[in-house]
Amino acid sequence: MTNQYSGPHGDIASVTGSPLWGIEVEQVVQAYRDRGWQLNYSGQPEIPPIYGGGTGPQVFGFETTRGRRVIWIPSYGGVLGQDWKHHGTREKVLWILLNSGIKVLVVGGTSGITDWRLYEKRYDSQTTVEPGDMVFPWSFYTCSQDRGLIGTSIETAWPKFDMTLDRPYCPELAMIMAAKARGYVSQGLLRRVHTIEDVRVALVTPPGITFETDFDILDWAARCQRMSEMTPNLPPVLTLHGDNFAPVFCRLAGVHLAYYHLVANRAQGMPDNAQLVQTLHELYCGNFLKVALDYEPFLLETLPVPDGRSCLCISSKHLAPEVFCQAMTQPS
Numbered sequence: 001m002t003n004q005y006s007g008p009h010g011d012i013a014s015v016t017g018s019p020l021w022g023i024e025v026e027q028v029v030q031a032y033r034d035r036g037w038q039l040n041y042s043g044q045p046e047i048p049p050i051y052g053g054g055t056g057p058q059v060f061g062f063e064t065t066r067g068r069r070v071i072w073i074p075s076y077g078g079v080l081g082q083d084w085k086h087h088g089t090r091e092k093v094l095w096i097l098l099n100s101g102i103k104v105l106v107v108g109g110t111s112g113i114t115d116w117r118l119y120e121k122r123y124d125s126q127t128t129v130e131p132g133d134m135v136f137p138w139s140f141y142t143c144s145q146d147r148g149l150i151g152t153s154i155e156t157a158w159p160k161f162d163m164t165l166d167r168p169y170c171p172e173l174a175m176i177m178a179a180k181a182r183g184y185v186s187q188g189l190l191r192r193v194h195t196i197e198d199v200r201v202a203l204v205t206p207p208g209i210t211f212e213t214d215f216d217i218l219d220w221a222a223r224c225q226r227m228s229e230m231t232p233n234l235p236p237v238l239t240l241h242g243d244n245f246a247p248v249f250c251r252l253a254g255v256h257l258a259y260y261h262l263v264a265n266r267a268q269g270m271p272d273n274a275q276l277v278q279t280l281h282e283l284y285c286g287n288f289l290k291v292a293l294d295y296e297p298f299l300l301e302t303l304p305v306p307d308g309r310s311c312l313c314i315s316s317k318h319l320a321p322e323v324f325c326q327a328m329t330q331p332s
Helices: 025-034 089-100 171-186 214-230 247-253 276-285 287-302
Strands: 012-014 038-043 059-063 069-072 104-114 161-163 200-204 237-241 256-266 317-319
Touching (some): 025 287, 089 247, 104 214, 171 287, 214 237, 247 256, 256 276
Parallel strands (some): 012 104, 104 256
Antiparallel strands (some): 038 059
16 A cells, blocks of 8 residues: 545544435535534545555545534545446545544435335235335345455455354444434325334345346346245345445444435336336435435434444454464465
8 A cells, every 4th residue: 555545534424425416515515514514624535556546536524513523425436427346436435434434334325126015916005115215224135346445454354254244234223213214204205214124125236337127126026025935924025226335344344334225216127117217316306305414414413333242243243263364375
C-alpha cells in the first residue's frame, strides 16, 4: 500500500443510495446540515494502486448535534457512467470504510420482489410483499463479490477463522430499526414492514447490469416455493433482487451491518407487473424519499454499537486451531 487514507473517520457510516435517488447529492448534504449536523469533510480520497488508484467516490464526514462522527458515501460508491465491476467500485469503498474506523454500517436498498405466492389464484395481500413495503432481510444468495478485501488483514477468513453467516444482517440493530419503521406505516408512507418473523427474504444481486429475465425470476419463484414447502413450520422464503452490500466484508471486519430494503416493484416477469418502472419511479421520487430523509439520519444519530459476543456479528467468527495456518505455504 502506498496511499495513506486521507478521508474522515467515524463511528458509523452509510452507503445508502437508491432510497435517496430521488434527490441530488448536495440536497441530501444540505438536509443533514439543516438538522444541525456540521460538515467537516467533503472530498474524494486517493485510492491505493492495488484498487485501481486515482480518486475514490465522494465521501462526506459529519458531526451530529450529539457529537457523533458520521460518514456518508452516496449511492454505494457508484460513479456516474462507470461500471461497478470494471472500475473496482466495491474495493475502493471497502478500503475507505476499513480505514475510517467505523463500527456500524447502514445500508438502505430498493429492490424488486419475487413472491411466489402471487402465482397462486388466491393470495392475501396482507401477507404478500408488495411495492411500498419495507423488508428486513434474512439471508442472501452468495456470489463472487462476497468476500473480504485483498491486500488487508481481512482478505480472507481461512485458515485463521471459521466464519458462519447465520443472520448476516445485525439482528440486534434490526429490532431497533423495525420499531422506527412501523411509524412510517401509520403515517401512510409505507404499506407494511416485514421482519424475519413474518417472511424469510434473501437478497439476490443480479449477475448482469439490468433486471433479470422472466426465466430468472420464474426460476427463483419455483425455488422459493419448494424451500417454503420443505420448512412449513417457518416463515415462507422469498427473494429481493437488487443490491446486497458487503455482508462478508462486514462480518470479517467486525462491523455491524444494519440493512433495510424498500420494495420498489414486483420483479420482472411477475404476475400483474406490466408497469414495473412506474411503481419504481413513483416510489423513488415520492414516499421512499420522504422515508429515507427521516430514517437515515435517525439511524445514523441513534443506532448503538452492540457489544459482547452475544451478537452474531461477533460470535459467528470462530477461531480455528493454529495448526491450520501451519499446514499452508507460508508467505515469503
